[in-house]
Amino acid sequence: MLPSQSNVNISFFQPPAFLMIGIPGLEAVHGWISIPFSCMYTIALTGNCLILLAVRRTPSLHQPMYYFLSMLALTDVGLTLSTLPTTLAVLWFDHSLITFNACLVQLFFLHSFSVVESSVLLAMSFDRFVAISKPLRYAAVLTNTVITRIGLIIVARATVFLFPVPFLLKRLNFCPGKILLSHSFCFHADVMKKACADITINIIYGLYVVLSTVGVDSLLIVLSYTLILHTVMGLASLRERIRALNTCISHILAVLVFYIPVIGVSVIHRFGRHLPHIVHALIAYVYLVVPPVLNPIIYSVKSKPIREAMLRVLRGKGQG
Numbered sequence: 001m002l003p004s005q006s007n008v009n010i011s012f013f014q015p016p017a018f019l020m021i022g023i024p025g026l027e028a029v030h031g032w033i034s035i036p037f038s039c040m041y042t043i044a045l046t047g048n049c050l051i052l053l054a055v056r057r058t059p060s061l062h063q064p065m066y067y068f069l070s071m072l073a074l075t076d077v078g079l080t081l082s083t084l085p086t087t088l089a090v091l092w093f094d095h096s097l098i099t100f101n102a103c104l105v106q107l108f109f110l111h112s113f114s115v116v117e118s119s120v121l122l123a124m125s126f127d128r129f130v131a132i133s134k135p136l137r138y139a140a141v142l143t144n145t146v147i148t149r150i151g152l153i154i155v156a157r158a159t160v161f162l163f164p165v166p167f168l169l170k171r172l173n174f175c176p177g178k179i180l181l182s183h184s185f186c187f188h189a190d191v192m193k194k195a196c197a198d199i200t201i202n203i204i205y206g207l208y209v210v211l212s213t214v215g216v217d218s219l220l221i222v223l224s225y226t227l228i229l230h231t232v233m234g235l236a237s238l239r240e241r242i243r244a245l246n247t248c249i250s251h252i253l254a255v256l257v258f259y260i261p262v263i264g265v266s267v268i269h270r271f272g273r274h275l276p277h278i279v280h281a282l283i284a285y286v287y288l289v290v291p292p293v294l295n296p297i298i299y300s301v302k303s304k305p306i307r308e309a310m311l312r313v314l315r316g317k318g319q320g
Helices: 003-013 027-057 062-093 100-134 135-141 146-162 164-170 188-192 200-233 238-246 249-271 279-301 306-313
Strands: 017-019 095-099
Touching: 017 100, 027 062, 027 279, 027 306, 062 100, 062 146, 062 279, 062 306, 095 100, 100 135, 100 146, 100 164, 100 188, 100 200, 100 249, 100 279, 135 200, 164 188, 164 200, 164 306, 188 200, 200 238, 200 249, 249 279
Parallel strands: none
Antiparallel strands: 017 095
16 A cells, blocks of 8 residues: 555656746846836836826826826836846746745736736726716716725636636646746746646636636627717817827837737747747746836826826925
8 A cells, every 4th residue: 555655656746847948049138128127127116116106196197097097106116126127037037946845936927917908998998988978977887895895806816717727737747857937937838848748727717817817808898898989989079089099109109019929929829839948938928028118108108197297206296
């Protein structure tokens, strides 16, 4: 009885650690590559923290639209911090090891913040729909209590959907020789492919999560803008139409910045298996690093109240 139990234990293998890589084929110039990455991470953290401080310190920005923008900024900070430690460790210090459990924790937070970002973008589209379609009821519909509940639902939704993922990976038997990851962070699709076991459940659940969160959100965002466009076309003057649509431009750009890389990652992982590894790596970096960098830039350029509030924060002044 004991020998058979011993054999079972030996046959089940989980690597103590995985090896991460930076940009495949460009290891010799990781030091130089780290410069733009460091700049992007700095811009992402600084820009999003400035938005959070600007909204908090400016009473005139205590409105639903800016509360949702704060949620987006906070999510982008979380998404940035999910990949920053391991990415810069690989690029700066050539430190490639990440323990198995740390890898599971990282991928949980990385994918959770991605789902949260998708949900926040959906909430922001609902905000724009109410503001344009029912302007007189805007303040009554989106009260502080409603916004708080939306925020809690967003966090709960991401947690419930992503909580099983680490445990589904932890049950797998991994191959001793397959510990090299394709990125400088842990990605669910990447980690599960290192297993020497049937990963059908992982694939099905991963697809279910993507379709139930990002997939549903994208469809509802399209529906929201269809209804917004229908309302705008019913406005009397061209000036009113332009002014109404102009309030949506920042959000539309944020949606494109997030969903275009998401589509790119999905297509590459499913149909681009024969593409060079560097293509997979670059698409993943664009998906995770670029939105947190661009969102503060988009809103500071397109929204005058946000831009002025951010400048006041930088000057150390309160509400002017």
